[in-house]
Each structure stands twice: as structure tokens, then as C-alpha cells.
């Protein structure tokens with residue numbers, strides 16, 4: 001019997017079509033042919049991108065030259081632009097706002113063949129350090145209220161370039177999905193005096209059926225109302241509203257769990273296309289007792305079609321309990337314990 005399940009945070013409904021219970025081998029991953037060409041993100045091609053915003057590079061090397069391990073550059077075709085004033089105008093029922101914001105690319109490695117699950121722990125820490133630095137910087141701009149960091153991997157997930165990279169779009173508004181999370185978490189906090197995200201992750205950790213992996217500081221689990229097969233969230237066990245408050249120890253713990261989780265997803269599902277999104281506190285909520293940052297990993301194995309567009313209800317053919325059991329069993333790399 002299929003089930004309609006409601007997400008406790010956003011209140012959105014999903015259909016868990018559990019009788020289909022698709023296993024990893026039931027999904028076909030179509031691998032797109034890449035046309036060969038010059039990759040603007042590869043080392044040596046620094047002049048093919050707009051001038052860098054920041055980079056982590058060897059001492060003595062110049063901007064927009066070789067010698068970097070992380071590079072942040074403006075998107076060549078930005079969705080929102082940094083220059084200008086934020087002006088809102090209303091005409092009858094129509095509202096418009098100037099397209100102020102930022103659209104940046106975080107090049108995660110000079111090496112074209114790298115990927116999240118292959119990076120060294122140190123390199124992952126550097127990627128997250130770059131996320132943290134750009135978040136802090138952009139949130140200090142009075143015109144910007146939210147920064148969405150995301151990653152599209154594989155053409156089916158919207159990636160136009162193969163080279164490992166994440167992106168950010170800073171917006172003058174708080175996006176609706178984040179507003180929904182805030183509203184659900186605020187409602188719970190007003191009733192119970194507790195953070196709903198903290199409550200959910202400790203419930204999942206004691207219940208175990210949807211947990212994929214945990215370490216001292218983080219938990220990875222398949223959410224109760226997963227929209228996508230093998231959807232996995234990574235969340236800090238301790239309460240923290242904003243990614244900008246991650247210290248270097250937490251960056252290390254996050255890198256470990258993310259690498260292990262991605263390795264499990266990649267091996268179980270044969271390198272699926274995926275989207276990864278960071279949800280972190282908007283401006284004004286950085287110290288919030290009820291908002292709690294997290295990473296959502298969304299493998300793109302199903303097609304979002306008419307029913308989903310028409311209703312906002314996703315049909316998920318793999319129950320999260322089944323997905324989590326598969327991911328728990330999947331091999332994962334073992335690392336030396338790092339010191340604090």
C-alpha cells in the first residue's frame with residue numbers, strides 16, 4: 001500500500017510508493033557523452049574565467065595564474081548581478097525588484113577528474129572553508145538576505161561543465177523553500193521550546209532505521225518524507241543555525257561524513273547525477289534557536305513530471321528505510337581519526 005507522508009518541517013507531502021520499492025539496480029543511470037573541448041576550470045586556463053574573487057593558492061603565485069587548489073570566480077552568465085541598487089517597485093498586483101545578488105562558481109579542484117567522494121579530507125575542508133568565507137562575505141552586504149550554495153553533478157542534474165565545482169547565488173529575498181523550513185521550525189519552537197531539526201536527528205539516531213552513517217558531530221540519514229530515492233541529509237548533531245559558525249574541527253568532521261556518504265551513494269547507484277544543496281540561516285536568523293543548517297543530497301534517478309509540477313507532491317519509488325539500509329551496507333572508506 002502506498003503511503004502519503006508529510007515532512008514535519010516544510011509540511012510538504014510525498015507519496016512513498018513503497019510497493020514498487022525500487023532497489024539501486026532498478027535505476028538506469030544514463031551517462032551523457034561529453035564533447036571534448038577546453039575546460040575553463042582546469043589549471044592553466046585561468047584566463048578563460050572572469051578574474052577570481054578569491055583563491056587558496058601557493059604563496060608567491062599571482063591571481064589568475066596557476067598554483068591554486070580552490071578558486072572562486074564570478075559565473076560568466078550570472079543569474080543575478082552584484083552592481084547596482086536594490087529597488088522594489090509595485091504596479092497594481094505586479095511586484096518587481098532589481099536583479100541584485102551574486103552568482104559565483106567555487107572550483108573545487110584544479111584536477112578535472114576529481115569528485116566529492118574522491119577528494120582528500122583536506123581538500124574537502126578547503127572547499128567548505130571557501131563556502132564559509134563566501135557566505136560570511138556576501139551576508140555582510142546589506143542588499144543580500146540569503147546565499148544558496150549548491151552543486152549540480154551530471155548533465156541530468158543541470159551541470160553544464162564536468163569539472164568539479166559548486167555554485168552560489170546570493171539573493172535579496174529569502175527563498176520560499178527556506179521560508180517554509182523557517183516557518184515549520186518556528187511553529188514547533190513556539191509550541192515545544194526546542195529545535196525541530198535537533199529533535200528529528202536525535203529521534204532518527206535512536207530509531208536507526210533511516211540512519212546511513214554518523215560520526216561524533218554529524219549524522220547522515222534518509223528523511224522520513226524523502227522526495228527522491230536515496231535522498232540523504234547531513235546535519236550537525238549539535239545545534240547550529242548558520243554554516244558560518246563551523247569551526248575547523250567541525251569542518252573536518254563534515255568532510256569525513258560527506259566523503260563517506262557520497263562514496264556510499266556513488267558505489268550503490270553507479271555514479272548517479274545529483275544535486276546537493278546547503279540550507280543555512282538567512283540574514284537575521286544566524287543565532288536562531290530553531291533554524292539548523294543542513295546539507296540535502298538529492299540523487300536524480302526519477303523524473304520530475306506533470307504530477308510533481310502540478311501538485312508539489314513528489315512520488316518516491318524507494319522508501320527511505322529501504323534506501324538507508326542499502327546505503328548502510330555499501331562500502332565506505334575508512335580514515336585515520338584526526339585530532340582536534
Ligand SMILES: [Zn+2]
Pocket residue numbers: 039040041042043111112163
Ligand atoms: Zn576541467
Ligand SMILES: [Zn+2]
Pocket residue numbers: 195196197198199238239240289290291292
Ligand atoms: Zn537544532
Ligand SMILES: [Zn+2]
Pocket residue numbers: 181279294296
Ligand atoms: Zn533544507
